[in-house]
Amino acid sequence: MRRHAGPLDKRKKVTRCQSCSKRRIKCEGGFPCEYCTRTKKQCHPPGPSPREIEFVIVDNSKRPDYQKLASPALFPRPNESLYLDYFALFVERCQFTRGFATVSSDLLPLISSSRPLKDLALAIGALEASRRGSLRTYRGADSPQVASFGFYGRSIEAFQRQIQTRQGIEREDVLWTTLFLGIFDLMSENSGDGWANHMSYGVSRILQAVKPADDPSPLKMTLLDAFKTLEANRAILYGDGSFLVEESWSSHLPGPITHTPDTMHSIIQLMLEVSGFSQRFFEGIESIASDDRPFHPLISELSVDGCRLHAKLESWNSETAPRRDESDPYIKLTLAIYHALVLFLSGNYGYYSCWEGQRLPSLTLFEVESHSKTVLSLSVSILENSNISGSLILFPLRVAGLYSTGEQHREEILGLLGRIQRQGFNVAERIRGDLQQCWNYQESESSLLRMIENISSLEVEKLGYNTSSLHRREVVIPNDNIAGVDEYSHRNYSLVHNVPLCVLIVRTEMGKEYVEDSYSGNLTIPKGSLDKAAEHSTSLDHNVFLKDGEV
Missing domain, CATH: 4.10.240 (CD2-Gal4)
Structure with a gap:
């Protein structure tokens, strides 16, 4: 035996x-x-x-060459299939469109045949694994995060070689590679600039070079749908236009992939329109000298166009309401975008004071607060009850944050942005920083407004006017910008030590405004914080306000 x-x-x-x-x-x-x-x-x-x-003599100063190790059971090499599993997990829980849920399985043939796309899938999977902290590494081996950037670098090198020819550019895996390069940047960068560049100079340029197909494959329709959604978010966050508004492209881009109502498709189109208008709005006004703006024909044109866009948004809301399933997370996303667009469009007009006699898409304080709180409520529901990518609500949260006033409201917005960052999108940190900087500025401005209003009220009441019955009080500051001292003011004040100002008492008769009285003087702001200055009201010389007559 x-x-x-x-x-x-x-x-x-x-x-x-x-x-x-x-x-x-x-x-x-x-x-x-x-x-x-x-x-x-x-x-x-x-x-x-x-x-x-x-x-055996071991030199710890040198990393071991794992290619020469004779015991793979003791020192396993990184398992690429495991990183691909994490890539599929990321795609499943961070959907950019309805059709994105099955992308990881639909892309398998392309991933297996495309070196750049496979390396990029491995990079995203390794980065996802590093975020979850569920992989242990052996001594001397690269961590998943380090491995992720290694795969990313390999993907970039192979991709650059691939797009050297016209035939390479027209390959479908090239478009997917470019799209996921941008998504990787959303995950790995705080600034978001890499993502914006990949969208502007990557997918956009390649799509424009290839031209839209009349009958794209289902997988390419999924890509175009995701690209349109991400491109609209990029354009409006960066105050930029997009080639997608061109008729040659808007007519070829896919509509809804499923049989659900096309509210998402239509609100993204409106998002692109508002973004393009916003770019034209600021570039146009800045090209006109401040003294010439009130009389320039472009000002009237921008007023009309803004009201037209506002009416278009309201029409979208009323027309889609009867067929909206508001329990659907994608419907909630469209509503969050709608409320944010209304706030965004109206708020742009508050940066300038050249709208006298113009009809504007203005909102009352109650409407502003209502839109902002609705965005917050919808965003909470989206993050808690769906697999929609948190990156798609960065724009709504940023706009809602700009118009939030209560401390609790702001804390909730910061909490949601932190949650999006933990979901894997580091770009949320930039939105957090922008909002906190804006809130600090608003607090400083609010302190200055309170100081000016207190002086104005005191001097006006000395003359026997009932301040509550006046149409409004205005303060003129050195740069010739006029700001109403009321709850609707959105002015950018020059925070200087000595502020020459003029208080105007305005009355309204037959729809026309008349300056009834005006007072000029010099407002001295003590050095230090404005809040501290507000506490020391005795440092403000109320006697400097003397009647100048009509202005």
Whole structure:
């Protein structure tokens, strides 16, 4: 009977007992063996072979070359299939469109045949694994995060070689690679600039070079749908236009991939329109000298166009309301975008004071607060009850944050942005920083407004006017910008030590405004914080306000 060595037994496999081995004859096996039984000798099993001792000198200053290690069971190499699993997990829980849920499985043929796309999928998967902290690494091996950037670099190199030819640009995997390069930047960068560049100079340029297809494949329709959504968010966050508003493209871009109502498709189109208008709005006004703005024909044109866009948004809301399933997370996303667009469009007009006599898409304080709180409520529901990517609500949260006033409201918005960052999108940190900087500025401005209003009220009441019955009070500051001292003011004040100002008492008759009285003087702001200055009201010389007559 043959004796078998175990799988971990490192001894030399033999079949002879010691007696047979000494006599150098064949041993039939068994114990005792047939020969020892017949010759009445003691049968001893074969002994272990002498163990060799090997001394190894290890230089810890050098990383081991794992290609030369002879024991892969003890030192396993990174499992690429595991990173691909994490890539699929990321795509499943961070959907950019309805059709994105099955992208990881639909892309398998492309991933297996495209080196740049596979490396990029590995990069995203490794980055996702590092965020979850669910992989342990052996000593000296790259962490998943380090491995992620290694895969990313390999993908970039292979991708650059691939797009050197026209045939390479037209390949479908090239478009997917460019899209996921932008998504990787959303995950790995705080600034978001890499994502914006990949969208502007990557997918956009390639799509424009290829031209829209009349009959795209289902997978390409999914890509175009995701690209349109991300491009609209990029354009409006960066105050930029997009080639997608061009008729040649808007007519070829896919509508809804599923049979659900096309509210998402239509609100994204409105998002692109508002973004393009916003770019034209600011570039146009800044190109006109401040003294010429009130009389320039472009001002009237921007007023009309803004009201038209506002009416278009309201029309979208009323027309889609009867067929909206408001329990659907994608419907909630469209509503969050709608409320944010209304706030965004109206708020742009508050940066300038050249709208006298113009009809504007203005909102009351109650409407502003209502839109902002609705965005917050919808965003909470989206993040808690769906797999929609948190990056798609960065714009609504940023706009809602700009118009939030209560401390609790602001804390909730910051909490949601932190949650989006933990979801894997570091760009949320930039939105947090922008909002906190804006809130600090608003607090400073609010302190200055309170100081000016207190002085104005005191001096006006000295003259016997009932301040509550006045149409409004205005303060003129050195840069010729006029700001109403009321709850609707959105002015950018020059925070200087001495502020020459003029208080205007305005009355309204037959729809026209008349300056009834005006007072000019010099407002001295003590050095230090404005809040501290507000506490020391005695430092403000109320006697400097003397009647100047009509202005």
